[in-house]
Amino acid sequence: MNISRISVFATCLAVGLAVSSGPSIGGSSWSKYSSAKKSASSTSAEQLPSYDANSNSKGYPNGRPFQAIEYDFDKLYYRLDMIDTDLDQIAANLIRVGQAVVRVERNTETIDQNLIRVGQAVVRVERNTETILEDIAGINDDVDLLNNTLEVQVSAKSATDTGVTLYVQVIRNGVGVPDLRRLDFTYGNSFPLGAEAEICEVNCFEEGIGSGLYAIKLVVNESDQTFAGTLMVEDRDGAGTSLVTFDIPAAPTPLPTP
Numbered sequence: 001m002n003i004s005r006i007s008v009f010a011t012c013l014a015v016g017l018a019v020s021s022g023p024s025i026g027g028s029s030w031s032k033y034s035s036a037k038k039s040a041s042s043t044s045a046e047q048l049p050s051y052d053a054n055s056n057s058k059g060y061p062n063g064r065p066f067q068a069i070e071y072d073f074d075k076l077y078y079r080l081d082m083i084d085t086d087l088d089q090i091a092a093n094l095i096r097v098g099q100a101v102v103r104v105e106r107n108t109e110t111i112d113q114n115l116i117r118v119g120q121a122v123v124r125v126e127r128n129t130e131t132i133l134e135d136i137a138g139i140n141d142d143v144d145l146l147n148n149t150l151e152v153q154v155s156a157k158s159a160t161d162t163g164v165t166l167y168v169q170v171i172r173n174g175v176g177v178p179d180l181r182r183l184d185f186t187y188g189n190s191f192p193l194g195a196e197a198e199i200c201e202v203n204c205f206e207e208g209i210g211s212g213l214y215a216i217k218l219v220v221n222e223s224d225q226t227f228a229g230t231l232m233v234e235d236r237d238g239a240g241t242s243l244v245t246f247d248i249p250a251a252p253t254p255l256p257t258p
Contacts (some may be wrong), residue, residue, distance in 0.1 A: 044232040150177065150240030152233050159246040161223035163200065166244060168214045170233050176212025177235070184235055185216055187244065196221045224250035 151171040154166050167186070170177045182205040189197045197220045199205075204217040220227070225248050232241045 029173035031257060060201065137196060150233050150235070150238050152231060152240040152242035154231050154242045154244050156246035159220070159227075159248050160250075161220060161222050161248050164246050166216045166218060166220050166231065166247075167234070168216055168231065168242070170212045170214065170240070172238070176210070178207070178210050178212055180207070180214065180233065180235060184233055185214070186232045186234075187216075187229060188232070189227065189229040192222075192225055195225060195227060197227055220248060223248050 048109070151169075153169040153171075155167045157167065158165060166187075170180060182199075185199065185205075187197070187199050189195055197218050200217050203222045206215040208214065216231075226245070227248070228243070228245045230241050231244050232239060234240075
């Protein structure tokens with residue numbers, strides 16, 4: 001019976017694949033193949049080359065190089081899978097980093113906007129502070145803020161039954177108020193009821209230069225009385241009042257003639 005070379009090659013390949021797919025070196029497939037090989041060969045088992053003696057086959061099972069190579073590829077595939085997993089993790093982490101960068105950029109923009117608002121508020125505070133200081137100093141004459149109160153102090157001297165001189169100090173925010181007119185002062189008598197005391201009309205008003213100090217004369221047509229009233233001062237920015245008191249002593253009793 002004639003056997004072609006192709007048939008022989010196919011048979012050998014089938015046997016080799018069956019051996020390489022065996023579960024272990026001591027399996028039944030390997031035993032059968034080994035027995036058949038020994039019976040068919042004229043060379044004894046002791047004369048076969050040893051794979052252990054071959055330095056190129058170290059690390060592989062004897063007569064099972066295909067199984068060893070497949071195992072090496074399995075380890076290589078495992079390491080490649082680990083690299084692929086690590087690359088996926090790196091990509092995911094890079095995405096998270098990018099998202100964090102976007103959040104940082106947005107937060108930075110928000111911080112910048114808030115800093116701009118803070119700066120604008122600081123400017124407003126500075127302007128309002130300057131305005132308040134100007135109002136306190138009386139620089140803004142067209143504004144009534146903090147300028148609507150006058151402090152008035154009165155001292156009465158040398159009262160007689162013909163009149164009395166009132167020395168008046170007018171202050172706004174700690175500063176004397178100059179250039180007030182006679183018409184800016186009003187005296188109102190309260191005690192005694194019906195008594196006549198009023199600001200005279202001629203040569204009765206005098207101003208101390210630039211100090212807010214004034215001298216006002218009252219006409220009094222009563223004697224032996226204690227007088228009390230109020231003096232009001234009012235200009236275009238505000239007003240203030242002060243208590244006024246003075247005594248007119250009784251006429252001296254003449255000494256009896258001897």
